[in-house]
Amino acid sequence: xxxxxxxxxxxxxxxxxxxxxxxxxxxxxxxxxxxxxxxxxxxxxxxxxxxxxxxxxxxxxxxxxxxxxxxxxxxxxxxxxxxxxxxxxxxxxxxxxxxxxxxxxxxxxxxxxxxxxxxxxxxxxxxxxxxxxxxxxxxxxxxxxxxxxxxxxxxxxxxxxxxxxxxxxxxxxxxxxxxxxxxxxxxxxxxxxxxxxxxxxxxxxxxxxxxxxxxxxxxxxxxxxxxxxxxxxxxxxxxxxxxxxxxxxxxxxxxxxxxxxxxxxxxxxxxxxxxxxxxxxxxxxxxxxxxxxxxxxxxxxxxxxxxxxxxxxxxxxxxxxxxxxx
Numbered sequence: 576x577x578x579x580x581x582x583x584x585x586x587x588x589x590x591x592x593x594x595x596x597x598x599x600x601x602x603x604x605x606x607x608x609x610x611x612x613x614x615x616x617x618x619x620x621x622x623x624x625x626x627x628x629x630x631x632x633x634x635x636x637x638x639x640x641x642x643x644x645x646x647x648x649x650x651x652x653x654x655x656x657x658x659x660x661x662x663x664x665x666x667x668x669x670x671x672x673x674x675x676x677x678x679x680x681x682x683x684x685x686x687x688x689x690x691x692x693x694x695x696x697x698x699x700x701x702x703x704x705x706x707x708x709x710x711x712x713x714x715x716x717x718x719x720x721x722x723x724x725x726x727x728x729x730x731x732x733x734x735x736x737x738x739x740x741x742x743x744x745x746x747x748x749x750x751x752x753x754x755x756x757x758x759x760x761x762x763x764x765x766x767x768x769x770x771x772x773x774x775x776x777x778x779x780x781x782x783x784x785x786x787x788x789x790x791x792x793x794x795x796x797x798x799x800x801x802x803x804x805x806x807x808x809x810x811x812x813x814x815x816x817x818x819x820x821x822x823x824x825x826x827x828x829x830x831x832x833x834x835x836x837x838x839x840x841x842x843x844x845x846x847x848x849x850x851x852x853x854x855x856x857x858x859x860x861x862x863x864x865x866x867x868x869x870x871x872x873x874x875x876x877x878x879x880x881x882x883x884x885x886x887x888x889x890x891x892x893x894x895x896x897x898x899x900x901x
Contacts, residue, residue, distance in 0.1 A: 577839055581852040585634065588856060592630050592863050593622055597870070629756040633862040634855035635764040636753075636821050639813040641835070641854020642772050642847060644828025646810050649782045649843065650803055651711050654836075657829035658814045661714070661807065662721030664825075666695035667818035669725045672732045672745045684748075685763060685819035692815025695721050696808060714807075750874030751822035753862055760820040767816040771809045772851055778806070782843035824858075824875050826883030831857050833890045 593605050600618045608614040608622055640658055648656050658664050670691030674684045702717035729749070736742040781802060784792060792799045817824070834857075835850040858875075861882065865873045 577845070578848050578852060581849060581856065585852060585856050585859070588859055588863075589630050589634075592859060593626050595863060595867055596621075596626070597866075625756075628758050628761050629753050629862065630859060631761045632756040632764060632820065633753050633858045635761070635768050636817045636824070637827055637831075637854040637856070637858025637861075638851040639764070639768040639772060639817050639854070640824065640827040641831035641857070642775055642851045643810040643813040645832035645835075645843075645847065645850045646775055646782070646806050647828070648832055649785045650806050650810075651715060652786065654833065655829070657825075658810070659722065659825065661699055661718045661811065661814075662695045662725060663692045663811045663814040664818055664823055665722045665725040665729065666698075667692035667815045668749055668823045669729045669732065671748055671819065671822065672729050675745050675748060676732050676736050676741060682759065682763075685760070685816075688819035689767075689815045691725075692811060692818060695725065695815075696811040699807070700804070714803075747874065748822045749876070751824035751876040751879070752865075752872060752874055753821055754872055756821075764816060764820060767812055771812045775806070775809055776847045776851070778802075779843045779847040782847070822874075822876065824879055826879045826887070827854060827858060827861075830883045830887045830890070833887065837890065837893065 590602065590605065594600050594602055598618075598621050600622060604614050604618050605622065608619050643658050644656075647658065647660060648654050650656075651660065667688040670687040670689070671684050673691075674680070674687035679687070698721050699714065699717045702720060703713045733742060733745055736745055781797070784795065784797060785802075787795075789799045814828075831854045832846075832850055835846060835853045838853075839846045839849045861875055861878050864882075865875055865878050
């Protein structure tokens with residue numbers, strides 16, 4: 576029932592997104608274009624070529640970040656963990672920034688960001704292996720190391736970039752935007768994010784077991800290392816492909832799982848699909864604000880932080896009250 580309500584909410588928000596913007600399209604015009612293929616040619620072009628791919632891309636990115644954040648919180652047994660903890664976001668951001676510095680764009684940028692995101696997962700595994708442990712503490716420390724290295728490399732790329740032409744493009748991309756949304760990026764997200772999310776949702780009953788310690792899981796016959804590595808690999812794919820198509824957008828993978836948990840409860844069987852839809856709603860709403868508040872688009876990374884951080888503070892306060900009452 577909750578998933579159906581969230582889906583209906585997303586549909587309403589998507590219709591608002593189709594209508595709103597610098598070029599307003601009335602609802603009757605939207606329905607005419609969608610169901611009869613007629614309508615004003617200018618409105619049809621804006622809707623079909625700009626707004627629909629943007630709505631789809633923002634929704635897929637939001638859902639991917641939300642479900643990745645929820646999965647990482649389950650793996651690390653820490654509700655304060657987000658997509659940045661494994662270093663994938665920072666590595667993918669470096670890949671994209673390097674691509675812009677080299678004068679490449681389009682799918683090259685997506686490819687660079689995705690490959691460096693996967694490289695971060697490989698480094699995470701190597702560092703955890705180096706200390707001869709693959710427990711949660713080692714993975715967190717390895718993630719901090721990877722974050723630091725790729726953050727420094729990203730700063731180096733910005734330092735080397737031309738101040739007048741290249742640097743502004745790098746900074747704008749790093750702050751996150753769907754301004755270049757197109758069907759090619761939607762297809763890329765569908766090809767990677769949807770299968771990865773589907774596998775995580777299929778594994779959702781196992782996420783409840785992750786609250787137990789490793790020894791108890793082994794007694795139950797669960798291959799802890801394989802399960803943890805599988806989830807991390809899927810989360811890496813989700814985060815890397817999101818950064819590759821829209822830049823570095825924070826707070827979604829941290830705020831949305833908390834908000835959904837308060838509504839759907841802590842059972843991951845119900846929580847996982849609801850979290851994906853809630854992430855799509857949150858990102859779509861943020862994107863609507865970014866292109867409606869001013870004539871120039873506000874970068875998504877700025878808006879998500881400005882909106883996400885106070886919401887997260889309120890959620891933490893409410894969670895603390897619920898814990899005391901229980």
